[in-house]
Amino acid sequence: MTADVEAAQATPSLEVRGLHKSFGTVEVLKGVDLTVAHREMVFVLGPSGSGKSTMLRCCNRLEEPDSGLILLEGDPVTGKGVNLNAIRQRIGMVFQAFNLYPHLNARKNVTLALRKVRGMSRDEADARAMEALTRVGLADKSENHPSELSGGQQQRVAIARALALEPQVMLFDEPTSALDPELVGDVLAVMREVKAAGMTMLVVSHEMKFAREAADRVIFMDQGRIVEQGPPERIFGAPEHDRTRAFLSRVTGD
Amino acid sequence: MTQWERFLDTFFNAAVLAKYTPAILQGVWVTVWLSVLIVLAGIGLGVALAVIRSFGWRLASFAIVVFADVMRAVPPLVLILIVFFGLPNAGIFLSSFFVLFVVLALVLAAFAEEIVWAGITSVDKGQWEAARSTGLGFGQSLAFVVLPQALRMGIPPLTNRAIAITKMTALGTVIGVPDILNQATTAQSFSGNASPLMLAAVVYVALFLPLVILSRWLENRFAWRKA
Helix, strand or coil: HHHHHHHHHHHHCEEEEEEEECCCCCEEEEEEEECCCCEEEEEEECCCCCCCHHHHHHHCCCCCCEEEEEEEEECCCCCCCCCCCHHHHEEECCCCCCCCCCCCCHHHHHHHHHHHHHCCCCHHHHHHHHHHHHHCCCHCCEEEEEEEECCCHHHHHHHHHHHHCCCCEEEEECCCCCCHHHHHHHHHHHHHHHHCCCCCCCCEEECHHHHHHCEEEEEEHHHHHEEECCCCHHHHHCCCCCHHHHHHHHHCCC | CHHHHHHHHHHCHHHHHHHHHHHHHHHHHHHHHHHHHHHHHHHHHHHHHHHHHCCCCCHHHHHHHHHHHHHHHHHHHHHHHHHHHHHHHCCCCCCCCHHHHHHHHHHHHHHHHHHHHHHHHCCCCHHHHHHHHHHHHHHHHHHHHHHHHHHHHHHHHHHHHHHHHHHHHHHHHHHHCCCCHHHHHHHHHHHHHCHHHHHHHHHHHHHHHHHHHHHHHHHCCCCCCCC
8 A cells, every 4th residue: 555545544534623603693613623534424413503514514615614624635625715616526415405406307416517517428427327326226217307206215316416426525414304204214225325335424313223323423512512422332322421311312212 | 320330330340451451460560570579688688687686796786676676667658758759869869669679678677687586586595505515606506506497487477577568569659660559540540440459459369369378388387396
């Protein structure tokens, strides 16, 4: 292994340092530090208003951080002179509300950025889109518009849209919160497959069972700070902080 | 002559109709040609203004809002008279056809701008976020994601506006544009008979009824369930 490759692997995939964000007078993030290693799946838990979604949305600057540093593979995401459109292609994002483009069919939802941002030819983009849709199990729905798909199918198309750009990190913002319970499983199965294929993933979600099984690390956030983090067995089995314990007992009903 | 015969003679006099139909058909050509130009220019300009407004440059947005509000507030006939009879005093002479075209196109542009702008602002914020998160720039997100949805939402009000404004080509009569109504009123005063006006009304129905039906079809065609 060359020194370069070793150095690249020592660099975390995603690094967040001293992240602050206020909305008006409300300080939502009060200094968040976080690193995500290559191929790691990190789950972020916390009560609503804890800042977890804001933190996630700062990672690709859908929210503009007030201060702090964000690095993707060592490259700055924050700061002046960053080519935001270039860096965003390297960060996939999946939204709670899916946000598929309703006027385009599933295939075109995936090809839009490939064509307009990557400048791929129609054939090249179509092939890539079909590959991504096949991965999420929806090759047969490629010509359907979002309104013809179930919530779970829409979210899988949204995952395919993000995957097709071959991002280095994927951000999931409550990907199953808007789904009927019986549709959650399909989306989680796709996320499991994406992880197995080696994707680095930062996930904000309330799917405790899934976090316990699939996450490499769980972070508990409250009131704009990371309260504690560790492997899921420890966070769920023996949380150190009262606030974590209180939250877990509330959501799991123990 | 019975009342009924007098009615028929006044409104459906065959001889008068035969004599003036060619003139009114010429008027149809003028009205159709004007309408097409007004709709293309008006909607084109309206979409362009809404797009410029979405960039959020304060001065440009302010100018567009003032333009849209004034053009929508003043009766088109007033604008037509001001431009046609006012500008020559300033040494600018424009043809009546051109004045009618410019005024109605600008009025339609004002309405179209408001309709498209309302469409742009009503597209869910998540659409922008999804587009931007894949690396599309602001302009690309607008062009490929937001504007197509805004225009689709705007199709029913836009077609209604386009129909309303093209009917206003009849206002050209007061400044001498040889449109359908002008030809009909001229024929009416020469013949002393209202039949040409009836013919004009029938022609207007024949021209605009298909458009009204088309707008209803478009409304259904482009209504799609929100995802």
